Amino acid sequence: MAVNQDYELPCGRELDTVWDRLDEVGAGRADEHELSCPHCRTARESLLALREATQELVTEPDPPPPDLVGRIMSAVRAEVRRGQMLNLGTSEPGGVEVSEQAVAVVLRYAADSAGDVRARRVRVRTVGVDDGGAARVEVELTLAVRLGNGDRGQSLARVRELVTRAAAARVGLSLEKLDLLVEDVYEDGE
Secondary structure, three states: OOOOOOOEOOOOOEHHHHHHOHHHHHOOOOOHHHHHOHHHHHHHHHHHHHHHHHHHHHHOOOOOOOOHHHHHHHHHHHOOOOOOEEEOOOOOOOOOEEEHHHHHHHHHHHHHOOOOEEEEEEEEEEEEEOOOOOEEEEEEEEEEEEOOOOOHHHHHHHHHHHHHHHHHHHHOOOEEEEEEEEEEEEOOOO
16 A cells, blocks of 8 residues: 655655555564664654554444544644755755755654653744755644653753754754643553
8 A cells, every 4th residue: 555655754765665564564574774763663653553543443333432533633743744845054065955844753753752752743934044044943842741740841841952952963953943832641551
C-alpha cells in the first residue's frame, strides 16, 4: 500500500519504505538503519498508530472509543506536508533551503526527547530574514504532559532548551520566539 509516494524522511529513506517494512521491523527483522535512525523510528510510530486506529474503525461495530478521534488526528497532524521553504543562509554562493515541515520534525523529535512530555503540533512561521539571508522563525509547540509529572516547570524548561539547541545545531536556525502550549495530559501506556 502506497502511503505518500514522494516524501523522503530527513535520513533519506522513503516513507513508503518505512510503511512497507512495518511488519518486518515488528517481527525483529530490522536492518541496521532501522535500528538506529530516529527519523525512521518516529515515522514508524506514527504509521503504527495510524494503522491501529484504522483497524479499530474497521473492526469496531459500536461507537468508536473516546480517544480514537484524538489518536487519528495526531496521526493526521504528523502526516508529512512539505510546507513553505526556509532559506538557511550561507556564506558560499548559492543557497540552502529546508521545508518548514522538516524543521517541525526535527523540533518535535527534540521536544519528545525531554521526557514526560509529548509534542503534539509544531507550527513554524517565517517572520523575516537576518543579515546572512537566513530565515528568522517563530515556533509554536503544543505539548501533552505526563499525568503525575510534578516537575512540569523543569520539563518545559528542558523542552525549551532542547528545541532551541536543535533549531541551531541541527537545522541552522535561530528562533525569534518559541511558544510552548500545554493542551493535554497523558497517562503512561497511552
